[in-house]
Amino acid sequence: MKLLRNICRILVGIVFIYSGFVKGVDPLGSDYKFTDYFNAFGMSWMGFSTLFFSFLLSMAEFLIGICLFLNIKLKTAVWGAILFMGFFTPLTLILAIKNPVTDCGCFGDALILTNWETFWKNIILLAMTLVIFYTRDKYKPIFNFLEQTVVLVGTVIFMFCIQWYSFRHLPIVDFRPYAIGKNISEGMAIPDGAPHDEYAITLKYKNKQTGEVKDFTEENYPWQDTVNWEYVSSDQKLIKDYQRKRIMAFLYPENEEYSDDIEQQNNSKTAIASGELIGKKLSGDKEVASVNDGNFVSENQTDFIFAVAGEELGFLGCCLIVALEFLIALECIMVGKNARDVSGTLICCGMAALIAFQSFINICVATGLMPNTGLPLPFVSYGLTSLISLYIGIGMVLNIGLQVRKY
Numbered sequence: 001m002k003l004l005r006n007i008c009r010i011l012v013g014i015v016f017i018y019s020g021f022v023k024g025v026d027p028l029g030s031d032y033k034f035t036d037y038f039n040a041f042g043m044s045w046m047g048f049s050t051l052f053f054s055f056l057l058s059m060a061e062f063l064i065g066i067c068l069f070l071n072i073k074l075k076t077a078v079w080g081a082i083l084f085m086g087f088f089t090p091l092t093l094i095l096a097i098k099n100p101v102t103d104c105g106c107f108g109d110a111l112i113l114t115n116w117e118t119f120w121k122n123i124i125l126l127a128m129t130l131v132i133f134y135t136r137d138k139y140k141p142i143f144n145f146l147e148q149t150v151v152l153v154g155t156v157i158f159m160f161c162i163q164w165y166s167f168r169h170l171p172i173v174d175f176r177p178y179a180i181g182k183n184i185s186e187g188m189a190i191p192d193g194a195p196h197d198e199y200a201i202t203l204k205y206k207n208k209q210t211g212e213v214k215d216f217t218e219e220n221y222p223w224q225d226t227v228n229w230e231y232v233s234s235d236q237k238l239i240k241d242y243q244r245k246r247i248m249a250f251l252y253p254e255n256e257e258y259s260d261d262i263e264q265q266n267n268s269k270t271a272i273a274s275g276e277l278i279g280k281k282l283s284g285d286k287e288v289a290s291v292n293d294g295n296f297v298s299e300n301q302t303d304f305i306f307a308v309a310g311e312e313l314g315f316l317g318c319c320l321i322v323a324l325e326f327l328i329a330l331e332c333i334m335v336g337k338n339a340r341d342v343s344g345t346l347i348c349c350g351m352a353a354l355i356a357f358q359s360f361i362n363i364c365v366a367t368g369l370m371p372n373t374g375l376p377l378p379f380v381s382y383g384l385t386s387l388i389s390l391y392i393g394i395g396m397v398l399n400i401g402l403q404v405r406k407y
Contacts, residue, residue, distance in 0.1 A: 003343035005135045008128035012081060013069030015125060020062030022108040023054070024163045025171040030054035033105035040100035059159050060084075066155045068132070072148045074139050078132050085126040092119040110175040204232040250371035264304065265368045272310030272318070272367065279314030301382040303374050306366035325359040325378060328394075335401040344400040351393040354378075 023030045034050035037043075060080065067077030092104055096115040104118045113121065143151065166172055174180065203221045206213045208230055216222065222229040249261035274280070300308050310318050329352040336348025355378045362377040364370040376386045 008131045012128050013065045016061050016065030020058045022110040023058035025166045025173050027054045027167045036101050062159050075136050078136050081129045085129050089122040089126050202235045205229040206232050246372045268304050268307035268366050269368050271307045275311040275314040277314050279312045305381045329356040332397050339400050340403050348397050
């Protein structure tokens with residue numbers, strides 16, 4: 001139970017800190033979002049207060065998050081979190097059902113969620129907040145009164161400085177799609193190799209003679225027969241067929257219908273095979289174009305980094321990567337075995353499972369043993385979020401390993 005309540009406290013604190021920060025660096029964006037809310041609910045007369053609420057909301061969220069994360073004034077902070085979640089969870093349910101505003105603005109422009117995604121996110125946060133609330137008497141503060149006061153005052157000053165600077169100038173960290181330095185037209189373009197959205201369009205026509213309403217597609221609708229048919233309406237549905245095609249391409253690689261979907265994995269296997277024993281980099285072979293230089297596989301820096309390693313470093317390099325991933329996972333298990341309590345063991349074993357699972361999936365995809373999916377290779381693939389998450393996890397494992405076991 002101790003592990004559960006501390007995990008809930010840390011996760012809820014991180015979410016509140018992140019939410020408050022991304023709003024604080026763009027107070028005008030939050031101002032516009034409040035305006036949308038007031039207009040959608042027939043409260044446009046509240047327009048004068050939108051900027052005030054923008055500053056207040058981000059400050060409150062950030063301060064509550066810091067208090068929960070650092071276990072400072074937790075009994076007061078958890079009441080604030082309960083009030084937040086108790087108000088915004090029903091509100092997001094209304095937004096999800098009626099959809100007056102397409103984006104709730106919970107995380108500003110940094111992370112866009114649909115209204116239903118926001119509602120389920122709030123349900124999870126509310127559950128964790130309730131765990132903190134009902135066990136609030138069991139949390140022991142780690143800072144004295146003076147240290148807590150310094151942290152709280154410093155947090156308020158820090159956040160207000162960020163808000164005021166971003167309001168008077170530009171956001172310190174600009175998540176907006178039109179931020180300085182961003183090419184808007186390039187940002188709207190679909191990357192090479194990325195799956196395209198597919199739409200199924202249904203056209204309804206009414207037979208003037210019989211009154212029958214019939215569905216047609218774009219290929220067979222009677223656009224020339226205006227004597228017998230009259231247009232009624234149309235319906236457009238988004239189809240994400242590429243997910244099915246990836247699985248079908250894996251099951252039936254010889255089928256020409258799925259040749260485009262299996263091409264990346266075929267090129268990946270070719271690249272790994274061309275590396276032979278020691279690879280092109282070590283052997284100095286530059287006669288044949290490589291995956292790394294020729295862009296034969298999209299996302300070769302992330303999902304298919306193992307193909308680049310196989311081509312450049314050969315079979316020995318691939319074995320070295322597999323061995324290192326295995327040893328890291330094994331070391332996490334050994335640390336967990338000697339942990340002083342069950343919570344430390346669970347964290348270490350969970351980290352080992354995460355590294356082993358991601359490594360296994362990534363390598364299987366690169367070698368054609370599994371359908372194509374987007375999982376990075378731990379500690380090897382490019383990607384800020386993945387690396388930071390792994391480093392945090394390894395840091396927790398190292399901390400557990402430094403603690404003396406109780407006998």
